[in-house]
């Protein structure tokens with residue numbers, strides 16, 4: 025099998041799986057329990073929290089452990105708007121967001137919030153002039169992804185933050201799920217940042233919401249029994265220890281992994297150049313891990329099915345989107361519904377080999393005539 029869907033999920037690094045197993049076996053106690061087993065688990069949790077915070081250059085108390093990026097995004101959007109009802113009901117975001125953001129925004133719209141989506145420039149970046157003119161006194165939230173999951177566009181977060189800073193009551197949330205482990209993420213520009221380690225060779229079932237100290241947020245899961253006032257539930261110590269290992273490895277190996285992926289991206293773009301039916305939807309400024317393409321006359325789902333016959337795994341939009349609808353992200357950059365319906369996503373890894381790329385190109389060849 026040739027796996028080219030690393031933006032949906034990555035295989036766990038054996039060192040991560042080992043950390044998970046070790047913590048599962050070594051700490052039978054609940055970190056909230058007062059007995060020695062509980063206290064040993066609580067100490068391991070505090071150590072992991074401190075180490076993860078140091079890796080991210082944030083404070084330990086700014087970390088909220090969640091079940092994944094979906095929960096982290098829901099908590100950020102619902103929790104920040106609930107805490108800022110006095111500010112207003114105006115929200116700014118983009119058409120590039122993952123469903124865990126866009127569907128939460130649709131819910132907020134249903135309950136009375138006004139949502140403005142920023143125009144996307146042909147470069148794939150948000151229009152900062154539009155952000156500047158859309159920001160208002162009653163804007164309670166701006167939510168942007170650091171890297172979007174379909175095209176891989178990198179957004180100018182520091183520039184956006186400089187504009188948002190003029191509105192101190194506005195919460196700035198960044199979904200960094202597709203950025204972490206791929207490119208450096210500066211947490212200091214945002215009020216909250218979400219990510220999940222299963223995108224960088226960690227495990228599914230854990231995630232993080234960073235919330236800047238002093239920024240108001242209403243919890244969405246109630247019940248206590250946690251190490252955080254913002255998220256109830258027994259802390260998932262083994263998942264958190266696995267996350268710690270995945271993050272440490274991803275940051276230590278980030279540059280080397282990036283270079284390998286960038287070389288794969290250059291190879292594929294060169295091989296597809298001049299093929300009349302192919303449109304490359306990912307801008308050249310996108311992260312190299314994501315290459316979004318369209319083949320004229322074919323739906324993305326048809327390309328996915330054709331490649332599956334050769335045991336090649338790619339995705340149509342992100343794993344959590346409905347394939348029958350045209351990609352909002354591709355439409356935002358190309359303004360073409362046909363192109364958006366035809367789009368599909370290759371996502372690459374440092375584990376990808378040149379032989380796998382050649383097999384992909386071979387399987388695509390009959391579709392390009």
Ligand code: PLP
Nearest residue numbers: 092093094122124173201202220
């Ligand atoms: N945000 C982005 C940009 C994503 O790509 C994803 C997953 O594909 C998510 C959020 C949701 O992550 P999770 O699967 O951990 O809930």
